[in-house]
Amino acid sequence: MLYLSIKYKIFVGLLVSASLIASTYLFGIHLASLETRDIYKEVYNSAPQLKKDLEEAISRVRGLEEKLRAVELMVPKTYDEVTYLNYLKKKRILITGGAGFVGSHLVDKLMKSGHDVVVVDNFFTGRRKNVEHWIGHANFELIHHDIVNPLYIEVDKIYHLASPASPPHYMENPVKTIKTNSLGTLNMLGLAKRVNATILIASTSEVYGDPEVHPQSETYWGHVNPIGPRACYDEGKRIAETLTYAYAKMEDVEVRVARIFNTYGPRMHMNDGRVVSNFILGALQNNGITVYGGGQQTRSFQYVSDLVDGLIALMESNYTLPVNIGNPSEHTINEFATIIKGMIGGNSEIKHIAAMEDDPQKRKPDIKRAKEYLGWEPKVSLNEGLKKTVDYFKQELKLM
């Protein structure tokens, strides 16, 4: 108690001194901004003592900043409650891309269940901010690493999610997207083989390309343009699936393959570029909602918590063939624009620009397999999920 109260006094003392010195410092900056003005030059040149004082103040503020950082580290951090698991139940779980939008929600769920979670991310589209609330927790580890290079680590399970997933992001560097999904997946399968871990591969509805079968069941082989702008992702994920089943067959690796359909929710990046965040941000900022093409193309949107439940159910099942994880509630993009505009209000105009090349025209998952083998189906309605996502983006905009 006594120790804590001394720490508290030091902390308050340092805060007060810091703010006093910071005001001097800011005053110094203000003066510095006048540097170009002749009047200031005159004062400055005729007052070398002032210059010396400012430099001293700046150095003292820097010293105090260091001390404050040290005091902050002494204040214990609080975490969400974590279930206790004994050593037989507790697993060491690797999540590649764990600092990304979907990965970080999976991290939360597995951490709260009491497992040891190791996140590997190259921060190409992932962000430390998404997992910072676990940093320092005894069950959590964050590794900055690009899985295009091998990784040597001891784990029981691997959720392999690493890859840019938004069309503008994966098209920005197609070679990197292909490398991540081919070499990266090869490395993770090699790791799974070496440490005898079960591996779940995050595949995608994009393996069906611009489908000629509707809705899409897992038995459909797809309709992908192998040299189009989306090929780096579509074909990247297709080769990831091929590699996965080759390792299962040749090396007896325990595999799971989730074909993830359009997913949305909090922690999507402001610059994500996918339709949900674009429409919400356009409406919230009154910048207009931009539909690519005629808007008759359809998508079926699932809320991120449903996806996370589906991924865990798949990992824990003994089902080895691909499974669609998505919400079959289907809307045209025009309808979706109207829904978002209605929910947010304002007077955003819905405008149309040229269609994206090779944009899939219809997409809806057939989820019979997930229901039958995983006992899983989505629970969160579009209305409920969108409200949470809109609230999230409102908060993000306040931070700008």
Ligand SMILES: O=c1ccn([C@@H]2O[C@H](COP(=O)(O)OP(=O)(O)O[C@H]3OC[C@@H](O)[C@H](O)[C@H]3O)[C@@H](O)[C@H]2O)c(=O)[nH]1
């Ligand atoms: O601002 C926008 C963004 C997108 N769109 C349209 O909205 C539809 C959905 O586009 P998105 O970019 O959200 O996502 P896509 O369905 O094309 O691809 C997604 O598919 C499933 C996942 O694996 C990936 O997250 C992603 O590749 C497309 O028809 C697109 O042209 C707009 O009309 N306006």
